[in-house]
Amino acid sequence: MSSDHHQPSMQENPQDMETLPKLLSEPTHNTTVVPYPPVPSNPQSVPRPALFPITLKFEEVVYKVSLEQKGCCWDGTWSTREKTILKGITGMVCPGEILAMLGPSGSGKTTLLTALGGRLTGRKLSGKITYNGQPFSGSIQRRTGFVAQDDVLYPHLTVSETLEFTALLRLPGTLTRDEKVEQAEKVISELGLSRCRNSMIGGPLFRGISGGEKKRVSIGQEMLINPSLLLLDEPTSGLDSTTALRIMTTVKQLASGGRTVVTTIHQPSSRLYHMFDKLVLLSEGCPIYHGSASAALDYFSSIGFSTSVTVNPADLLLDLANGIAPDSKHISDQGDLHGSAEQEQKSVREALISAYEKNVATRLKADLCSLDVNNYSYNRDASARKKEQWSTSWWQQFKVLLKRGLKERRYEAFNRLRIFQVVSAAVLAGLLWWQTPVSHIQDRIALLFFFSVFWGFFPLYNAVFTFPQERSMLIKERSSGMYRLSSYFLARTAGDLPMELALPTTFVFIIYWMGGLKPDPTTFILSWLIVLYSVLVSQSLGLAFGAILMDVKQATTLASVTTLVFLIAGGYYVQQIPPFILWLKYLSYSFYCYKMLLGVQYKENDYYECPNGNLCRVIDFPAIKSVGLNNLWMDVTIMALMLLGYRLIAFLALRRVQLRTLR
The missing domain is CATH 3.40.50.300 (P-loop containing nucleotide triphosphate hydrolases)
Structure with missing residues (x-):
């Protein structure tokens, strides 16, 4: 050549x-490095200068x-391969x-x-x-503002709501709420988002704003902190x-x-x-x-x-x-x-x-x-910034996160499908157990066990999805130092309470009176409170499963196995459990819920009509005798420990997931 x-x-x-x-x-x-650039005459169109x-x-x-493990070497150690x-x-x-x-x-x-x-x-x-x-x-x-490639935004919030909630969380507490909202409005104007300010972000299931607008919203969230x-x-x-x-x-x-x-x-x-x-x-x-x-x-x-x-x-x-x-x-x-x-x-x-x-x-x-x-002035002001641990107080973070969570889930929490599911199940069960006579004690006990089973497992499966679905958002916002994990955890779980407590309340009101259970106001209220108590414990276990695994498929599989064990060991199907596996019964919150429902519905000196026409003591009925009607306050305490323990495990698991992700 x-x-x-x-x-x-x-x-x-x-x-x-x-x-x-x-x-x-x-x-x-x-x-040229300019520590304090001149402030533009029109701050609506040009962003403010960086302070530091x-x-x-x-x-x-x-x-x-580290890549996949290649196998066990002769000395008993695992060989790994690294890629730079x-x-x-x-x-x-x-x-x-x-x-x-x-x-x-x-x-x-x-x-x-x-x-x-x-x-x-x-x-x-x-x-x-x-x-x-x-x-x-x-x-x-x-x-530091970090805009990821994928826009992690809540789909059911509008553009204005997204930026306002971000401003309330990330801007310092020295600013009033109106000043923070005003700053969000300035960012909306600067980024040309005024036309879609009241439009929802959108997600896979429904159309929202365009991809370019989503990207500008993501940038706007970081612009808010200047x-x-x-x-x-x-x-x-x-x-x-x-x-x-x-x-x-x-x-x-x-x-x-x-x-x-x-x-x-x-x-x-x-x-x-x-x-x-x-x-x-x-x-x-x-x-x-x-x-x-x-x-x-x-x-x-x-x-x-x-x-x-x-x-x-x-x-x-x-x-x-x-x-x-x-x-x-x-x-x-x-x-x-x-x-x-x-x-x-x-x-x-x-x-x-x-x-x-x-x-x-x-x-x-x-x-x-x-x-x-x-x-730079950044270092000269180090002592003042050292005292600033969080932009806002814990209580302020909790209030904003709770309000944001309620707004985001207002379309999915009280959706018609879930309401129809619960109401139809209650009506169908009420018809099956319609005005069960007192003498049919086996059917009445079965109804109480149905209470404990349905509201022991339904909240569990719903709660499993909570943290895996918000994993990306949690990592994004926690990595930006937006709020404490404790404020997020309590706000997220408290935001689910209205729906988690409203549906079982409706369920109990329908099926209790249709089933012909004890028509006593005190007994009804206690039965209702026990069901709500079981709902909270069941939700806690679901939160723990979701936070530990952070994978919906794995968490639902584990929840299925757990519910099957709790169902069998709940004290109704198997009354004489072998001693070597008897401990499974005491791990089941459904067992404690079932026992407490029996305890408020029957007393030891109650009688029922036996098949031969004689009166028999309720406590001698095999299904009740195997469970017992005593030590109800001990059952309440054990479920309280479960409630707190499961939620503590979920909280610690979230901390571990965050640290593992950042590494």
């Missing part, structure tokens, strides 16, 4: 090499993950800049962004990440070019207010690319470029990777990150690269990594060392 197509090497371009330092250090239009500008530095960041996702990535971004992380799928962009957001910790992560020279902390967390550092994961994913441009224009405005913005992006258009100030290009976890976005093409051209065709810069960079040179003819002239396409791609990557180490890495490390960020 002629020398006209020979790819120039770095040694063959001394003039280009002389321009590299200038290219890599070329300042952008807004790289943050300079983000990351040095030699390495992250490894991030391979020594270094970089820096200052206030007022947008740093874009570009690379093909699987190159480690999202992993790096998660690490920069303080959401990736543990022994598998090494390197140094600092914020104004300080490590990640709670105060940094509350000044973040100093904004991290966005694929903000234009799944959007058309016009909508993507609007989103990035909004992000550009946020950066112009003195914020530090880091975003991952898969394949931006040329219009989006020219909005970036800095660029990090990744290839299989390795950095191959860090510097000014506008100088990227000149850099790669200077090391021998250029093209004569006018293309989108992002397309060319992605080809290089995939190991594809701009012109295949350049590859074939390098002698040792005549092999397969994989060998060619590997050689291109090795050349790019080698060039990065020689031309970029050394200068980048020198720039990091020379930058002193210890004099």
